[in-house]
Amino acid sequence: MPQQTRTSRSTSTKPGGMPQQDILSQDSDPVALDESQLALAQTGGTAGSTQTPTMAQAAAEPVLHPPGTAGAAMSASMVGAWNTRKVLALYMTQHSRNGWAYLDSVGWRRFATTNDSAHLALSMIASTARTTGATVQARDEADNQIHEIYCW
Amino acid sequence: MAGSERIDVAAVSAALADQGHPWQASENAMTRMAKTERTRRLGVPMPSESERATMDQRAAMVKSAAATARAMAAGAPASFDARNVGGHNYVTDVRDQGNCGSCVAFGTVAALETTAAYTRRQPGLELNLSEAHLFYVHGLSQGATCDTGWLPKPAVEACRDIGITYENYFPYTPRNSGGASLNSDWPNRLARATDMIDATGNAAQMKEHIATFGSITACFVVYDDFWSYRSGVYRHVSGEAAGGHCISLVGYSDAEGCWIAKNSWGASWGDRGYFKIAYGECYIESWQCIGTRSVTLRAWTDNTKILGVWSNDSARNGWAYLENYGWHRLGADSDQAAATALGEILSAKAAGRTVNAFADSGTVSTLYVY
Known part of the structure; x- marks a missing residue:
């Protein structure tokens, strides 16, 4: 994975104009959204639940079904393990594999950095969800990265 | 009644009354036909004496295992009906084979259509496969005609x-x-059975298969009272054997002690065609x-909405949920192709536009967005 360095705050890999940025220590991380930014991001959307991060199981192919379909009822028992959220903000820097999404009630999560293709796919899906206000179900791991995402 | x-x-009903009305009979198009016309609606050659002896042995085993063959013991629910699973119907319309002994093609195709829809959890799939292709091409190549009939095993093998x-x-x-004749483009509009199973003589396995995969193809001996079936649980009460017949089983009920079968004599026969x-009745x-555990499809989807999109942390692993078809992987020979496919799918989803995708065995290889 490409090494990411920060040259200065003025050319920070973090988004500018955000409060609390000084308390963040890691390079290339986004900063937390304040209340006004959250309110702005939620305009036109609805807040998600306040569940704690997911315990969903990793899968090589999708296992959930879109809400309202026949399969949704059959996979209902699995849904509870997933973060059902709105994407409230997106973030990236010029660095490789450094796209992030802000999930409602969860916070900033980086897209998985395992490879370019996956990082791009996850960011494209989250971007569409942000644009359309669609609900996503995301699975993150202890590395605070999104490793799987559905967009409905 | 024979001959x-x-x-x-009326005679059938009287015999049923003597038995306490186990099922109900009524006049229908089949009962009004001449005997030769009726028997053309069958299509499974009656077994030889040695085959019959084997079937008798199996039937005895089924009966002796009846207590343990209850679905609960086999890990399947006590009842199942693919026409109503959580309020959804996975069985395609009842069809009519007409005056041709092609019931094997109908019983096989019906099971494939239900398995395709049920395993995908797609009641709206509305797959309509060609009995003509199965019977007039594959069957004919094995010597089957409207007058000889066929058997399910070689029919499912041909589908596989x-x-x-x-x-x-x-x-x-x-x-x-x-x-009609076979369209020359048929390899690009094709369904194939995979993972075929033979549950003959094993009622518990039949139930488990039906509850898991939606349907199974089966044969039985038709006796002359069966033509007049209208409702209830059929048992042979009167009349002689008319021939062998093939149908698809789409459910069962331990409480009623019966299988639920889809026939191919039109929706006006029996209980709306069922x-x-x-x-343990009539073999x-x-x-x-x-049966088959899966049915792969290779075809264009025509105008289809995108209901969901998914990816994980693996390379080139984007998926789209196509309405009435379910999840499909977006095929990609390169990272660029993967991004292009996903981008087009996401654009269709965002705009609520339909797509026409060519999918083979669950993978989209070509895509139009309108």
Whole structure:
């Protein structure tokens, strides 16, 4: 994975104009959204639940079904393990594999950095969800990265 | 009743009354036909004496295992009906084979259509496969005709080894009186059975298969009282054997002690085209019971909405949920192709536009967004 360095705050890999940025220590991380930014991001959307991060199981192919379909009822028992959220903000820097999404009630999560293709796919899906206000179900791991995402 | 032309339904009803009305009979198009016309609606050659002996042994085993063959013991629910699973119907419309002994094609195709829809959890799939392709091409290549009939096992094997096209690529008419022929593009509009199973003589396995995969193809001996079936749980009460017949089983009920079968004599026959037959009756479990665990499709989807998109942390692993078709992987020979496919799918989803995708075995290889 490409090494990411920060040259200065003025050319920070973090988004500018955000409060609390000084308390963040890691390079290339986004900063937390304040209340006004959250309110702005939620305009036109609805807040998600306040569940704690997911315990969903990793899968090589999708296992959930879109809400309202026949399969949704059959996979209902699995849904509870997933973060059902709105994407409230997106973030990236010029660095490789450094796209992030802000999930409602969860916070900033980086897209998985395992490879370019996956990082791009996850960011494209989250971007569409942000644009359309669609609900996503995301699975993150202890590395605070999104490793799987559905967009409905 | 034997040797007569029309079925004497009054006599059948009287015999049923003597038995306490186990099922109900009524006049229908089949009972009014001449005997030769009726028997053309069958299509499974009656077994030889040695085959019959084997079937008798299997039937005895089914009966002796009846107590343990209850679905609960086999890990399947006590009842199942693919026409109503959580309020959804996974069974396609009842069809009519007409005056051709092609019931094997209908019983096989019906099971494939239900398995395709149920395993995908897609009641709206509305798959309509070509019985004509199965019977007039694959069957004929093995010597099967409207007058000889066929058997389910080679029919399902043909669906597995070659596949069958969709109805609009070879529409069925009895004895192919409509003069249709197989569309030369059939390899690009194709369904194939995979992972075939033979549950003959094993009622518990039949139930488990039906509850898991939606349907199974089976045969039974038709007796002359069966033609007049209207409702209830059929048991042979009167009349002689008329021939062998093939149907698809789409459910069962331990409480009623019966299988739920989809027939191919039109929706006006029986219970809207269906009938129930008691466990252990007329060799229903012990002749040939063939199923498949999966049905792959290779075809264009036509105008289809995108209901969901998914990816994980693996390379080139984007998926789209196509309405009435389910999840499909977006095929990609390169990272660029993966991004292009996903981008087009996401654009269709965002705009609520339909797509036309060419999918083979669950993978999209070509895509239009309109």
